[in-house]
Amino acid sequence: MMAYLSAAETADFTELAQALAIPNNSLSSHLTRLEGAGYIELRRGFLGRRPQTRIVPTDAGRVAWTSYLDELSNTG
Numbered sequence: 001m002m003a004y005l006s007a008a009e010t011a012d013f014t015e016l017a018q019a020l021a022i023p024n025n026s027l028s029s030h031l032t033r034l035e036g037a038g039y040i041e042l043r044r045g046f047l048g049r050r051p052q053t054r055i056v057p058t059d060a061g062r063v064a065w066t067s068y069l070d071e072l073s074n075t076g
Contacts, residue, residue, distance in 0.1 A: 013053040
């Protein structure tokens, strides 16, 4: 999820679910955890009459993702 968001900068819920090929309930659960950790921000609104949720990585989320990638590259 963070890999996708780091490349895309932002994504809507449907786009992210399709890109990751996971069910909506699983995606929602993961997003709740990431939001609780302060790694993402969920921006809810409407596109016309349709509800839309945009997922945006926070600065803390970007730092955590970069740190994680650095750890992976140093464990080889």
